[in-house]
Structure formats: structure tokens, C-alpha cells
Amino acid sequence: MRIVTNPGSNLSPAMLARHDIDLSPQKLVVDGISHDTREPVPLSVVDGWIAGAKQHPYVLGTSAAEFTRLFTEIGRDDPEILAVMTSRKLIQTHDAAVSAARTVATQARHPLRVRVVDTGITELGTGLVAVMGALGRAAGMALDPLGDMLQRFSAGAQLQLHVASMDNLIAGGQASFLRGWLANIFHVRPILTLQGGELAVAQKVSTRVDPVEMLSIAMTDAFAGRRVWVAVVHGGVPSLAQRLLATLRARLDVAYACTRPFSASVYTHVGRGALGCFVLPIDALGWDPPVPEGDGDEASA
Secondary structure, three states: OEEEEOHHHOOOHHHHHHHOEEEOOOEEEEOOEEEEOOOOOOHHHHHHHHHHOOOOOEEEOOOHHHHHHHHHHHOOOOOEEEEEEOOOOOOOHHHHHHHHHHHHHOOOOOOOEEEEEEOOOOHHHHHHHHHHHHHHHHOOOOHHHHHHHHHHHHHOOEEEEEOOOOHHHHHOOOOOHHHHHHHHHHOEEEEEEEEOOEEEEEEEEEOOOOHHHHHHHHHHHHHOOOEEEEEEEEOOOHHHHHHHHHHHHHHOEEEEEEEEEOOHHHHHHHOOOOEEEEEEEOOOOOOOOOOOOOHHHHHOO
16 A cells, blocks of 8 residues: 655655655745745745745645546555545645546556545644554555544644734735734734634734643643644744643643644745644544654654
């Protein structure tokens, strides 16, 4: 079985290699110039693109034709493919994968079986679902039972995301100018979450509030007493990310955790200073997964 995810899942090259996970093509378009996001893009480079662009950069997800080529290529080694995708309500990549799966299933010479998992989340949260898929594959799970387990795993996930500045959300069309202006006037910022696969405002907090404390309180209230995996992502504030990770470890029963800077695609929206965490419970999976070796340290680099 081959496992595919999109670059927005934000897995490091070392994690992709260790777990034998393939990436689909994805581009970040800056004033008509496409940049391949399968290779890590430093946040400082994204800052430069945003500052110099006439139009705010946008993400161009994997097309059905690109998925068809990728599935056909990697399917030469194994006719079963598990595609772990960011929420279909955030980017069109999931639907393109579903379309391509139908196409390759009817190939005359070499039909393939592709199971597409809509994680309903994004970023490193989706990345952890892909890693769980690799662990399940290594344990000998078959394609459909593994896909079912990953759907349960991702369905329990929660995101809490503190945005330090509204500028990128406004420029990228994710928030109206008026709301952003009022937020700056009244010194409040949103904490975002995911509801039904779409971004929503969980609460508004003062700019004077410690984001680490706010995010950790929300996750402690939701997951106290449960065994969980944790992913922390940040917009160029590694010290805050490490403090959040340490706080969550102290307050929750954390089996595995890692932290990374935001992927380029998400960073274009949330911007410098943003801080987020995904918590995914593992105690209702019907399986006790092993701890991924080494990933926590490497993902923190």
C-alpha cells in the first residue's frame, strides 16, 4: 500500500522519508509565478513574496489530472493507495483526488484501488493522520479498515489557532476589511477553530492575553483524561510553540507530540506570530499505535 498526502499536511522531509509517504503536487502562486510547495519554503521567503506581491499569493491545489498521473506512477509498485487529504471544504484537492481515484480504478491494463480520506482538518493535523496511516500499514492493516480508522482518528481532532495579526487574513479574503479594522481598534484577536471542516471563530481575545494559556486551557477542557497526539504549529515564534507544547504535555496525557513552522500555504493566511495546536485522541481507535520514533525532535527543527 502506498500513502499520499498533500504538502499542506506540513510533514518534514525526514518524516516523509521515514514513513514512506508521497506528496502530491501543490503550488503557491505569486503574481502569476507558481512555486512548488513540495519542498519546504522558509517563512521569511513567504514574507518577502507577500510584501512584494501586487495580489496576495494563493494556493493552487493538486488537480485531478495531476493526481491521476501520480496514482498511476506510484501504483506501479502497489495497486492500493491511501490518500490522506486536507478538509475538502478548505481546498479542492480532496475532490480532485476522488475524481482521479475513479479514473485509475477503470484503467484497462492496471486498475488501482484508491481510498481517499477527508481528514476535515489541515496543516500538521492532517500530517499526523498520514503518519498514523503509515503506522497502521506497518502493522498490517488492510486498505479499507485502515481508511476507516483514520476517519475516526481525524473526526476526533480539534484545532485552536491564535492569529497575532489580521493583515494576511484580510489580504487573502478570509476576513473583511471592516472586521479587521475593528479588531485593531478594540485590541482583540480571533482564536480560530474548525467546525464541519471549515474555519470558524471560537472566541475573541484581548491582544494582551497570553496565547499559550488560552490555547492550552481550551484543549485541556476538551481532552482532560484522554490519551492524545499533539501537533503545534507557529508563524516564526518557536519559543511560544515550545512553551505551548510543554504546557500541553503537563496538562494532558500526551503519547506523541511534534512542532513545526506553518506550511507556506497556511502561513500566507495566518501570518507572522500565529500559534496553533491540533489535538487528536487515540484512546477510541481500537488500536494502540506505537510512538513514531524521532519525528518529534526532527519536526521541531
